Amino acid sequence: MKLNRTLTPYVFLLPALLILxxxxxxxxxxxxxxxxxxxxxxxxxxxxxxxNYEQLWKDQLFWKVLFNTLIYMVVAVPSLVILPLFLAILVxxxxxxxxxxxxxxxxxxxxxxxxxGIAWKWIYAENGLLNxxxxxxxxxxxxxxxxxxxxxxxxxxVTIWKGLGYYMVIYLAGLQTIPQDLYEAAxxxxxxxxxxxxxxxxPLLKPYITLVTVISAIAAxxxxxxxxxxxRGGPANSxxxxxxxxxxxxxxxxxxxxxxxxxxVLFLVVFVLSVLSVRSVDPTGGAL
Amino acid sequence: MLSRRTLIASSGALFLxxxxxxQESPSVGTAGTSGSKITFWTMQLKPTFDDYMAGLVKxxxxxxxxxxxxxxxxxxxxxxxKILTSVSAGTAPDVVNLNPQFATxxxxxxxxxxxxxxxxxxxxxxxxxNIWKSNQLGDKIFGLPWYxxxxxxxxxxxxxxxxxxxxxxxxxxxxxTVSEQLKAKTGKYxxxxxxxxxxxxxxxxxxxMPLLTADGKAAFNDPAGKAAFDYWVxxxxxxxxxxxxxxxxxxxxxxxxxxxxxxxxxxxxxxMQAIKLNAPDIAKISDVSTQIVGPNGKKSASAMNVxxxxxxxxxxxxVKFALFLTNAMNQLSFSKVANQLPSAVQAAKDPYxxxxxxxxxxxxxxxxxxxxxxxxxxxxVPPVKNVDKLQKFIYDELQQAMLGEKTTDQxxxxxxxxxxxxx
Numbered sequence: 001m002k003l004n005r006t007l008t009p010y011v012f013l014l015p016a017l018l019i020l021x022x023x024x025x026x027x028x029x030x031x032x033x034x035x036x037x038x039x040x041x042x043x044x045x046x047x048x049x050x051x052n053y054e055q056l057w058k059d060q061l062f063w064k065v066l067f068n069t070l071i072y073m074v075v076a077v078p079s080l081v082i083l084p085l086f087l088a089i090l091v092x093x094x095x096x097x098x099x100x101x102x103x104x105x106x107x108x109x110x111x112x113x114x115x116x117g118i119a120w121k122w123i124y125a126e127n128g129l130l131n132x133x134x135x136x137x138x139x140x141x142x143x144x145x146x147x148x149x150x151x152x153x154x155x156x157x158v159t160i161w162k163g164l165g166y167y168m169v170i171y172l173a174g175l176q177t178i179p180q181d182l183y184e185a186a187x188x189x190x191x192x193x194x195x196x197x198x199x200x201x202x203p204l205l206k207p208y209i210t211l212v213t214v215i216s217a218i219a220a221x222x223x224x225x226x227x228x229x230x231x232r233g234g235p236a237n238s239x240x241x242x243x244x245x246x247x248x249x250x251x252x253x254x255x256x257x258x259x260x261x262x263x264x265v266l267f268l269v270v271f272v273l274s275v276l277s278v279r280s281v282d283p284t285g286g287a288l
Numbered sequence: 289m290l291s292r293r294t295l296i297a298s299s300g301a302l303f304l305x306x307x308x309x310x311q312e313s314p315s316v317g318t319a320g321t322s323g324s325k326i327t328f329w330t331m332q333l334k335p336t337f338d339d340y341m342a343g344l345v346k347x348x349x350x351x352x353x354x355x356x357x358x359x360x361x362x363x364x365x366x367x368x369x370k371i372l373t374s375v376s377a378g379t380a381p382d383v384v385n386l387n388p389q390f391a392t393x394x395x396x397x398x399x400x401x402x403x404x405x406x407x408x409x410x411x412x413x414x415x416x417x418n419i420w421k422s423n424q425l426g427d428k429i430f431g432l433p434w435y436x437x438x439x440x441x442x443x444x445x446x447x448x449x450x451x452x453x454x455x456x457x458x459x460x461x462x463x464x465t466v467s468e469q470l471k472a473k474t475g476k477y478x479x480x481x482x483x484x485x486x487x488x489x490x491x492x493x494x495x496x497m498p499l500l501t502a503d504g505k506a507a508f509n510d511p512a513g514k515a516a517f518d519y520w521v522x523x524x525x526x527x528x529x530x531x532x533x534x535x536x537x538x539x540x541x542x543x544x545x546x547x548x549x550x551x552x553x554x555x556x557x558x559x560m561q562a563i564k565l566n567a568p569d570i571a572k573i574s575d576v577s578t579q580i581v582g583p584n585g586k587k588s589a590s591a592m593n594v595x596x597x598x599x600x601x602x603x604x605x606x607v608k609f610a611l612f613l614t615n616a617m618n619q620l621s622f623s624k625v626a627n628q629l630p631s632a633v634q635a636a637k638d639p640y641x642x643x644x645x646x647x648x649x650x651x652x653x654x655x656x657x658x659x660x661x662x663x664x665x666x667x668x669v670p671p672v673k674n675v676d677k678l679q680k681f682i683y684d685e686l687q688q689a690m691l692g693e694k695t696t697d698q699x700x701x702x703x704x705x706x707x708x709x710x711x
Contacts, residue, residue, distance in 0.1 A: 041376040042397035126531065127549075146531035148691055232484075235534035236687040251369055253677065254393060 028267070035260035045257065052261035062262065064237060065245040072156055072241060073220040079160045080167055080216040081209060087164060088171035089197060102172070106165035113162070117229030120158045121145065124230075145231050148238035155226050155239055162226075163219070167212045174208035175201065214277045221270050242266055325356040326602050326609055327381035329371070331592070334361035340625050348612050355605045368393075375399050380597040382606035383613070385434065388422050389486065391595050392671040395430035401596040404429040406607055414616065419631040422591045422667035430671075431593035432614045433631035435622060437556040438589050438661040440654055441577040442563070444570065447551040450474050456552070456577035460495055460519065463580055467528040470551050477530045479552040480544060483683045484537035486669050487554070492516035492682075493668040494582035500672065506704035508682070517686060517696045524690040534687055546570055554580060556590065557654035558627045564651070576654045579661055589665035591631065627651065629659050636662070674710060681706045 035052055037045035056062050091102045108116065123129045124144035131141045144154040182200050186192075191199045202209070224243040227233055233240030233248070240248075242262065250259030333341065345357045360381065362370050368390050374380045375394060386394075394400050403423070404412070412420065415433045423431040443456050451473040457463040467478035481487045493499060497516040498507040507513075523529045530550075532540055542559060544550040546567035553559065557576075564571040579587050594614055596606045612618065619630035620638050630636050641659050669675060681703045689699035 040397065041372055042394065042399050143531045146534045148693065151535075231535045234687065236684060236691055236693060251372070254372065254397075 031260045031263050034257050035264045037257045037260075039257040039260070040254045041256050042254070048257070052258050055258065056261050056265065061237060061240075062245065065233075065240045065242050068152055068238070068240060069221060069223070069242045071152060072159075072223055073217055075153065075156050076159050076163075076220045076223075077213060077216050080163050081212050083160070084164050084167035084212070085171050085202075085205070085209070087168045088175055089201065091168070092172060092175045102168075105168055108162045109165040111162070113225035114229050116158060116162055117226055120154075121230055124154055146235055148235050151231050151235060151239040155223075155230050158226050158230070159220070159223060163216065167216065170212055171205065171208055174205045178204050210277060210280075214274050217273050217277065218270050221266060221273070324354065324602050324605055325358060326383060326600075326605050327358045327360060328383040328385075328609065328613075329360050329362050329367075329381045330385040331362060331367050331387075332364040333385075337622075337625060340622060344613065344618060348609060351612075352605070352608065355602075355609070357609065375597055375599065378599060380599050382596065382600040382602050383610050384595050384597065385592060386431065386595055387590070387592055388431070388667060388671045389669075389675065391423070391431050391593060392425055392673075392675055394595070394597070395425045395428065395671070396673050399597055399599070400430040401598050401600075401603065401607065402428040402430065403432055407611075411611065414633065415614075415631050416633055416636070416662070418666050419589065419591055421670075422589070423593050423671070425671050425673070431595035432610050434592045434594050434614050435619065435626060435628040436589055436591045436631045436662065437558065437628055438587055438658045438665045439554055439579045440557055440657050440661075441580060442545070442553040442555060442560065442574055442654070443577065444545070444548065444551050444573055445575050446573045447474055447476055447548075451551075456575070457580060458578060460491065460580060460582050464519070464523060464528075467523060468526065471528045474551070476548075477544070477550055478528065479554055480530050480533060480536070480541040480550055481554060482533060482537050482541060483687075486679060487538070488520065488533075488686070489679050489682060490588045490668045491580075491582075492520075494580075494584065494586050494588065495519060496582055496584055499669065499678070504672070506707040509700050509704040513700055514696055517689060517700050520686060521689045521696055525692075534690070556628075557651070557658040560651045560654045561627055571650070574650060576650055576657055578657055579665075585664070586668060587661050587665040588668045589662065591667060627655055629655075629662055677710060678707055 034045060036047055036049060038048050038051075039045035087105055091098055091105065125131070126141055126143060126146075130144065134140065134142065142150065145151050178201065182204075183196055186196050186200055222243050223241050224247065227239055227241050227244045228247075231239045233244050243266070246259050246262040246266070249255045249262060328345075330341070341359050345359055348357055349355065367386065371380070371384060371386065371390070371394070380399075391400065404427070412429075416436075419433040419436055420429065423429050423433065441456050447470065448454075448456070451466075451470045453466055453469060457466045463479070470476060470478045481491060492508075492513070495516040496512040498510065498512065501507045508516075524531075524533065530544070538555070541550065541553060542555070542562065545553040546563055548567075548570055553563075560571070560574075560576070563574060581587060594610045596603065596610055600606045614632065616630070616632040616634035619632045620635040620640065622628065623630050623635065624640065636659070641656075669679070672678070685694065685699035685703040685706075688694045689696050694702070
């Protein structure tokens with residue numbers, strides 16, 4: 001009877017675990033194994049020890065794309081943590097028609113990245129909408145996607161625009177768990193207006209902020225589609241990110257072993273970042 | 289406990305979700321009755337050539353009733369990934385339509401049948417020798433030539449008139465002058481050659497840049513190579529070519545031409561059909577001219593081929609089908625429907641091509657010009673091992689020179705160094 005009780009949850013978990021094992025854990029283990037081989041998709045993999053990692057260490061382009069990815073993260077993550085919080089607080093008001101705004105902010109999330117990327121490419125074009133608005137005030141045309149110092153930021157802006165609604169919904173769920181009487185009590189103590197959010201909302205939303213930080217940081221590390229659609233990593237590799245480089249190595253150059261090594265490094269970086277983010281909020285390392 | 293209604297509703301929702309997530313199935317046509325089956329993949333021929341392919345498959349099956357042919361059309365952009373993954377998964381088709389650059393990657397890994405060994409001398413002689421060689425890697429021939437084309441210059445007469453240009457440029461030197469004149473007089477760009485394919489590299493070879501030495505080392509770091517680099521860097525810095533050269537593909541050039549934003553399109557004659565369909569007003573004011581060349585007069589040919597993966601379980605029938613597809617008769621009928629040129633010698637001799645010269649239609653004119661260039665045209669970037677990396681090194685460095693991040697000398701030396709480290 002006792003054994004049955006212990007086993008029951010695992011029996012329920014079994015189907016999900018099986019799917020995870022086949023679709024996630026097994027490919028991860030395969031990738032780790034392939035990172036020590038010279039696998040080229042067509043031939044069979046030969047074990048080459050740490051050669052891929054040595055090559056990675058010396059590969060200047062790898063460091064450049066890693067740096068680009070870090071820029072992506074440093075700019076995108078704070079924006080995706082802070083801006084959706086403001087939006088969530090705004091759309092959490094009990095106003096007429098607020099549902100419309102909630103839906104409107106969520107629309108970019110459901111638009112396919114490819115469609116959004118193509119639309120933004122038109123907006124960013126030399127004779128596009130953005131330069132048209134700028135031309136009202138100045139004669140300068142900014143080559144958003146074709147200048148090595150602006151391309152990555154132009155793409156980050158699209159990621160932020162597209163992610164706002166998603167993270168807003170997470171915060172909105174969090175906001176609705178905060179009891180109203182806390183705000184009332186705070187109001188009596190003189191905490192009102194935006195001040196009440198600093199005193200009550202933000203501390204109580206901490207687990208949600210951590211969640212958003214982790215999810216958006218992982219998403220930023222894995223960014224691919226926007227880059228693929230909007231700039232193909234150019235000009236001169238200035239917007240190439242680590243996953244785009246991995247894709248290029250694996251599927252264009254057929255260096256699957258090398259691409260797997262890049263994947264393993266990416267996994268380690270994401271893993272360390274996730275642990276750090278969780279620890280920074282909950283030093284005991286407990287669950288959110 | 290879940291109610292029955294909830295269960296039914298959730299299964300319905302799941303079914304809907306699954307249906308939404310279902311992948312688009314490939315376009316398939318099958319003919320033949322029993323016995324063995326071969327699968328044949330083409331590159332973006334559907335739906336325009338459905339009737340042609342159906343007829344071809346039917347004719348083949350009539351002659352070979354024991355062989356069933358399954359035709360699958362794959363979009364251009366997906367082909368490279370699809371063929372590579374299918375070869376690695378051991379599920380490769382029996383016959384595939386590729387181009388030499390795509391096929392080189394598979395040939396490097398010995399994944400394709402060597403046609404030199406498989407076909408008799410007579411069978412090999414059916415094709416133009418210069419086009420036959422475009423499928424050569426080392427001492428192997430990895431595919432059969434199919435349809436070929438040479439690029440021409442399509443131009444917008446109205447924009448030329450507005451800029452006071454009387455005739456289309458014939459050389460890269462003239463092209464640079466025309467580009468400046470057009471930008472100054474009309475504010476429009478003259479042309480856009482993109483770096484998603486080999487066009488910019490081919491132009492540099494046409495300008496006289498040597499690619500590799502006999503032992504496979506970089507030969508392009510010489511005065512001719514530097515001049516070719518400088519040509520593109522100068523056009524970019526003078527702002528007479530669109531900055532999109534850095535990030536966009538050939539499709540963008542076609543879009544801009546169709547929108548009247550570009551005065552010239554350096555492309556194959558088959559694009560005249562698309563322009564006519566998508567931008568009839570621009571097609572009406574378009575004319576065509578010969579391919580732009582450099583001082584050496586070299587013209588570039590682009591070739592499509594048909595390869596047989598060596599993993600095919602039906603090698604004999606696969607080769608038989610590849611030969612059938614590329615024989616003179618079938619190539620001639622394909623040329624007629626596709627506005628392309630045949631690689632089979634007999635097909636090119638057909639009076640059909642001479643009769644075209646009587647037509648005043650721009651499409652026909654494009655075809656005649658393209659056909660007339662075929663004899664002097666060659667594949668300018670020959671299939672060598674890692675040719676895609678060579679192109680990438682050169683493009684990456686050229687872009688840095690264009691953006692002013694490196695001088696031409698530094699860029700070309702760096703590209704040579706990267707290639708030599710690999711070679």
